Amino acid sequence: MDIVLFIEQVLNGLQLGVLLFLLAAGLTLVFGIMNFINLAHGSIYMIGAFFAAYLTRLTESFALGILLALPAVVFFALVLERLVLRKFYERDHLDQVLATFGLILFFNEGIRLIWGSGGIAIELPTYLDGFIVLGSDLVISTYRLVIVCVGLVVAISLYGLVTYTRLGMLIRAGASNRRMVGLLGVNVDVLFAVVFSIGAMLAGLAGMLIAPIGQAQVGMGEQVLILCFVVIVIGGIGSIRGAFIAAILIGFIDTMGRAYFDVLLLKILTVNAAETAGPALSSMGVYLLMAGILVFRPRGLFPAQGVK
Amino acid sequence: MDTAVGKVVSISLLVIFAVMPVLAPLVGEPYYVDVFARIMLWAMAALGLNLILGFGGMVSFGHAAYVGVGAYTVGILSHHGVSSGFLQWPLAIGLSGIFAAIFGAISLRTRGIYFIMITLAFSQMLYFLAVSLEQYGSNDGLLVPERSDFSIGTLHAGIDDDHAIYYVILCILVLCLYAKSRLIAGRFGMILKGIKSNETRLQALGVSTYRYRLAAFTLSGMICGLSGVLFANFEGFVSPDLMHWTRSGEVLIMVILGGAGMLFGPLFGATVFLLLSEVLARFTDYWNIIFGPILILVVLYAKGGIGGLFRGRNRG
Structure with missing residues (x-):
């Protein structure tokens, strides 16, 4: 096996994994506490x-663009929560799905109206656009490494926040029994606004990190949103730890499946059959994994207590 | 359940469908025949979903997948020169049923939000499967070279004529509506509704609810498969777009818009949904920017859907 290719694939898998985690963390926390399913998370x-893309172009600095875009996203999310989402917390899941589906239509079209359907591409600043040379063949793009590191740092901080701080304790308590937390004198509305902002910030950050690689595109949220569903279903809704493990798992399986599955199939099938079945099976891989896990653990690997 | 007013409106709607191929060219809009054919096709898919959503309370977010299975089966067979409808149709409907049974068996082990997400993920899986089928056109889709052929021996019978297929769709839709009304009125429908309102109680009465839910799920997948069969025949083209997750969302919207759990609900829902998008699209290319908020408002304030308007005071 080609070791250089393998390390590259490991990095790709990690990159997808941490991005999925950034998105899934908010989704799973929001669901865990408010029992609210938000399709508009994407x-x-x-x-x-x-x-980020717009502000980067405006300020001509990627770092400044991200620094300005983060609070902008949080503000945007809070307004969204106040104006629309709040009305649906007490509704059933079907209503939430439909309403947030309506939001997706609205936002996709709105973005298309403002920035056109072509999307915005931004260039990386020179200090991130380089490569790190490790040995003779092994060259790693600096930016990919940055994404992985940022993702891991965020994951660890979030884990620390949820496990060791008072806020984290309230979040976990809220996921177990929201009513009880409210009765004990905690303002659940404020708690939820905080959690929602954190989730929105992480989702926004994921988008910003991916913008220089894949460019900002209309509809980019939906593809990744469904993968996120797979992540939180496997991880167990409401659990940060589950989301992290499942995100990394999915990232790896998806990447490795695409890279190596047809090679594996070649060993047992003819060339023709392997070339046909390889892409089909590897694109279905994560869903098959999900189905397999659900057969044995219908509530995911690490379900939070009290999530219905 | 459906009131007299509702019935009158529904039947007038069906009459409008029946005269459309004659009426549309008269008013100089022959294009509307296609629009109405599509409305009937989606109404049929919505009818399939309504069986489990409206009556059984199972929120599947992946029913477009079964439409896709039906359509692709016809498309692929026809691509290989197998155009006999006697082979295509049962095979397509059977395959949709098998997929629905497998996915249902796994999804139905879960509840609530898990169920929504899992049905969504499974449909996404089939979507990617269709995209990865390079020999059948990947993203670009597959042309269906000829419509299903129903000739027996020397007796020629087909649906090549555009009016013929329109009326075949209409007849099958009416048949589906009739079959569903019988089903809902019978023992199966009673149990399904019972599961929706209190599953534990039914279990206590000795009903194996899982089996009934799975049967309903499979049946609803097969109805969607049938709609897919007609899609492939009508459009002469199948593509992964048919099973994209937004399609599943749209079918869901049609059911809710029309009034979940009402016999004619899906018909109303599909009609309003597709006509509204048709009208909005004439005003602006960015019609979703209006449609999205309309959807939110409907969910907020008009939960009963259009069917709810005819329900009167004694709502269920």
Whole structure:
């Protein structure tokens, strides 16, 4: 096996994994506490990417663009929560799905109206655009490494926040029994606004990180949103730890499947059959994994207590 | 359940569908025949979903997948020169049923939000499967070279004529509506509704609810498959777009818009949804920017859907 290619694939898998985690963390926390399913979470990811791309062009600095875009996304998300989402917390899941589906249509079209359907591409600043040479063949793009590091740092901080701080304790308590937390005198509305902002910020950050690689595009949120669903279903809704493990798992399986699955199939099938079945099976891989896990653990690997 | 007013409106709607191929060219809009054919096709898919959503309370966010299975089966068979409808149709509907049974068996082990997400993920899986089928056109889709052929021996019978296929779709839709009304009125429908309102109680009465839910799920997948069969025949083209997750969302919207759990709900829902998007699209290319908020408002304030308007005071 080609070791250089393998290390590259490991990095790609990690990159996808941490991005999925950034998105899934907010989704799973929001669901865990408010029992609210937000399809428009992917829209926040998209809007993060567009804000960052636009502000980067405006300020001509990627770092400044991201620094300005982060609070902008949080503000945007809070307004969204106040104006629309709040009305649906007490509704059933079907209503939430439909309403946030309506939001997706609205945001996709809105972005298309403002920035056109071509999307915005931004260039990386020179200090991020380089390569790190490790040995004779092994060259790693600096920016990919940055994404992985940022993702891991965020994951660790979030884990620390949820596990060791008072806020984290309230979040976990809220995921177990929101009513009880409210009765004990905690303002659940404020708590939820905080959690929602954190989730939105992480989703926005994921969008911003991906913008220089894939450019900001209309509809970019939905593809990744469904993968996120797979992540939180496997991880167990409401659990940060589950989301992290599942995100990394999915990132690896998806990347490795695409890279190596047809090679594996070649060993047992003819060339023709392997070339046909390889792409089909590897694109279905994560969903098959999800189905397999659900057969044995219908509530995911690490379900939070009290999530219905 | 459906009131007299509702019935009158529904039947007038069906009459409008029936005269459309004659009426549309008269008013100089022959294009509307296609629009109405599509409305009937989506109404049929919505009818399939309504069986489990409206009556059984199962929110599937992946029913476009079964439409796709039906359509692709016809498309692929026809691509290889197998155009006999006697082979295509049962095979397509059977395959949709098998997929629905497998996915249903796994999804139905879960509840609530998990169920929504899992049905969504499974449909996405089939979507990517269709995209990866390079020999069948990947993203670009597959042309269906000829419509299903129903000739027996020397007796020629087909649906090549555009009016013929329109009326075939209409007849099948009416048949589906009739079959569903019988089903809902019978024992199966009673149990399904019972599961929606209190599953534990039914279990206590000795009903194996999982089996009934799975049967309903499979049946609803097969109805969607049938709609897919007609799609492939009508459009002469199948593509992964048919099973994209937004399609599943649209079918869901049609059911809710029309009034979940009402026999004619899907018909109203599909009609309003597709006509509204048709009208809005004439005003502006960015019609979703209006449609999205309309959807939110409907969910907020008009939960009963259009069917709810006819329901009167004694709502269920």
